Amino acid sequence: MKAVIIGSTTLVAAAALGFYTWSASQPPAPCGDTAVATSAIGGPFELLSETGALVTDRDVITKPTLVYFGYTFCPDVCPLDSARNAQAAYMLADEGYDIGTVFITVDPDRDTTEVVAEFTDNFHEDMVGLTGTAEQVDAASKAYRTYYRKQDGDDEYYLVDHSTQTYLMMPETGFATFFKREHTPEQIAQTAACFIDAQA
Amino acid sequence: MKLTTLTAATLVAFSSYAAMAEPVITVTDARAFETPPTAMSGGGFMHIKNDGDTDDRLIGITADFPKVELHTTEFTDGIAKMMHADGVTVPAGGMVALEPGGYHVMFMGLRGDPLEVGETIPATLVFEQSGEIEVRFDVVARTMEHSH
Ligand SMILES: [Cu+2]
Numbered sequence: 001m002k003a004v005i006i007g008s009t010t011l012v013a014a015a016a017l018g019f020y021t022w023s024a025s026q027p028p029a030p031c032g033d034t035a036v037a038t039s040a041i042g043g044p045f046e047l048l049s050e051t052g053a054l055v056t057d058r059d060v061i062t063k064p065t066l067v068y069f070g071y072t073f074c075p076d077v078c079p080l081d082s083a084r085n086a087q088a089a090y091m092l093a094d095e096g097y098d099i100g101t102v103f104i105t106v107d108p109d110r111d112t113t114e115v116v117a118e119f120t121d122n123f124h125e126d127m128v129g130l131t132g133t134a135e136q137v138d139a140a141s142k143a144y145r146t147y148y149r150k151q152d153g154d155d156e157y158y159l160v161d162h163s164t165q166t167y168l169m170m171p172e173t174g175f176a177t178f179f180k181r182e183h184t185p186e187q188i189a190q191t192a193a194c195f196i197d198a199q200a
Numbered sequence: 201m202k203l204t205t206l207t208a209a210t211l212v213a214f215s216s217y218a219a220m221a222e223p224v225i226t227v228t229d230a231r232a233f234e235t236p237p238t239a240m241s242g243g244g245f246m247h248i249k250n251d252g253d254t255d256d257r258l259i260g261i262t263a264d265f266p267k268v269e270l271h272t273t274e275f276t277d278g279i280a281k282m283m284h285a286d287g288v289t290v291p292a293g294g295m296v297a298l299e300p301g302g303y304h305v306m307f308m309g310l311r312g313d314p315l316e317v318g319e320t321i322p323a324t325l326v327f328e329q330s331g332e333i334e335v336r337f338d339v340v341a342r343t344m345e346h347s348h
Contacts, residue, residue, distance in 0.1 A: 075243035076304050077273055077280045079233065083342055110240065118236035122342070147279050157241075157267050157308045161281040180278060181301075 031177065031194035041167060041175040042067075045140035047104065047130040050117035060128060064176075064196050065100035066188070067167040069146045071107035071160045072119040078103075079122070081181055085166055086124035088188035095189070097196055101127040106148035106162050108137045168192055170199065223256035223292065225249070225330045232307065232321060232337045235314045242315045244305030244323070244337045245298045250290040258296075259287040260326035266309030268323070272302060282306075287328070305337075315339045 042057070049055045061067075066085045070078035085101050092099045103120050105111035108131050111119075116129030131137065141148055146163040153159070166188070168176040176195045179188050230246040250256055261268055272285040288303055290296045298304055307321065315321070321337040 073240050074280075074282060075233070075235070075239075075241045075306060076271075076300055077282070079342065080300050115238045115240075118238050122236050151283075155267075159282045161279055163278055164275070164280045165278050181275070181280075 031191055031198060041143075041145055041178070042169055043143040043174070045136070045143055047132040047136050047140055048113055050113055050120070050129050052113045055130070058171075060102060060130065061100070061169050061171050063098050063100050063171060064192060065102055065169045065171075066179075066192070067102045067104065067144065067169055068164075069104045069106050069141060069144065069148065070162055070164070071105050071148075072111050072115055073107060073157075074160070074162075077164060077181070079119075081164060081166065082120070082123045082127070084181075084183075084185050085188070086127060087185035088192065089124055089126075091185055091189040092192060095193065097193055099192055099196070102130060103127060104130045104137070104140055106137060106141060106146070107150070107160050108132055108134055110156075168195060170195070173199070221254055222252050223250045223254045223290070223327070223329045224252035225256055225290065225327060225333060226251065227325065227333060227335050230323075230335045230337045231340050232305075232315050233342050234317045234339055235310065237312070237314050239310055239314050240308065242307045242310060243300070244307060244321065245300065246305075246335065246337070247295060247297050248288070248290045249295045250292055253292050254329060255289055255291050256330055257287045257289045257328040258325055259328050261305055261323055262326070263305075263307060263321055263323035265307045266311070267306075268308065269306050271304050271306045273304075290327075317341050 045057050047055060066089065068081055068085055070081065072078065082103055089099050089101050101124055103116060105116050111131050113131055116131050120127035120129035144167060148160055148162040151159045151161065164181045166179045168178065170176050177191060226249040228247045230244065232242050232244040235242045248258060261270060270285045270288065271282055273280050273282045285303060288296055317339055319339045321339065323335050323337060325333045325335055327333060
């Protein structure tokens with residue numbers, strides 16, 4: 001019992017500080033020391049697919065999947081990270097691994113299904129773009145413990161602060177690990193392959 | 201405009217050659233990534249070199265979009281916060297790179313007129329010392345090692 005309590009306390013404290021920092025100093029061994037967070041990240045969500053259909057996490061995460069939260073108005077960071085995730089997926093495909101990529105907007109007011117569809121097609125023909133009502137997006141963000149906040153400004157060009165980590169999710173077991181934006185496509189591909197192998 | 205175009209993306213303020221104690225600004229690699237058809241914004245990047253012996257500072261940019269701003273992104277605990285930047289100092293004898301993940305020019309309000317490869321975006325940079333410098337951002341594809 002004690003270990004569990006320490007574990008969850010550590011997680012809460014680390015989350016408050018920004019638990020992203022520890023992964024940088026701890027290279028995956030063998031795939032990444034992620035046990036502490038497995039139950040805390042991910043879970044059910046209901047969002048709108050690129051066709052406008054209501055989909056759940058079970059519909060979306062049918063294979064190992066990289067999940068990223070962002071917004072398409074962001075011309076720099078979100079495309080960079082999405083392109084990187086797409087590249088990791090292509091690298092994995094070349095090695096015979098089937099991995100999905102998902103982009104969930106945290107700006108549902110501007111990011112319609114059409115907008116997220118076009119945005120994601122830019123990077124990978126199979127990348128799934130998801131949007132929804134403000135409530136649906138908020139619930140998905142909370143499930144993944146991501147942060148987003150619309151900045152002040154009343155015009156249509158408002159900016160949104162948002163978390164930039166990418167989650168590796170498994171259809172059966174859920175959260176496997178996460179990647180920071182400093183991680184390269186090669187690192188993501190390598191680590192994801194390790195997790196996929198571990199489940200095979 | 202008392203400026204002469206050297207290449208599509210390289211311009212020099214000639215007035216700076218006359219006096220020594222001045223910044224000498226050169227802008228290269230001005231580029232923007234192509235955007236999808238429904239994109240509402242695009243990002244511009246460039247290298248700004250100062251061969252003079254005085255610092256200069258980029259304090260503004262204008263282009264033919266509803267809103268154009270200089271932006272930077274701060275990262276705190278994995279959270280990206282894009283924000284308006286008042287300016288970018290280009291130190292004497294130095295170079296500043298506006299690169300993905302750092303400073304960018306944000307072209308806002310594309311309104312169904314996306315940035316397309318091959319097109320160029322004329323813009324005017326405003327420097328504290330050197331004044332206005334015309335540049336053209338070349339719209340380029342997002343290069344990926346894999347293009348399936
Ligand atoms: Cu910006």
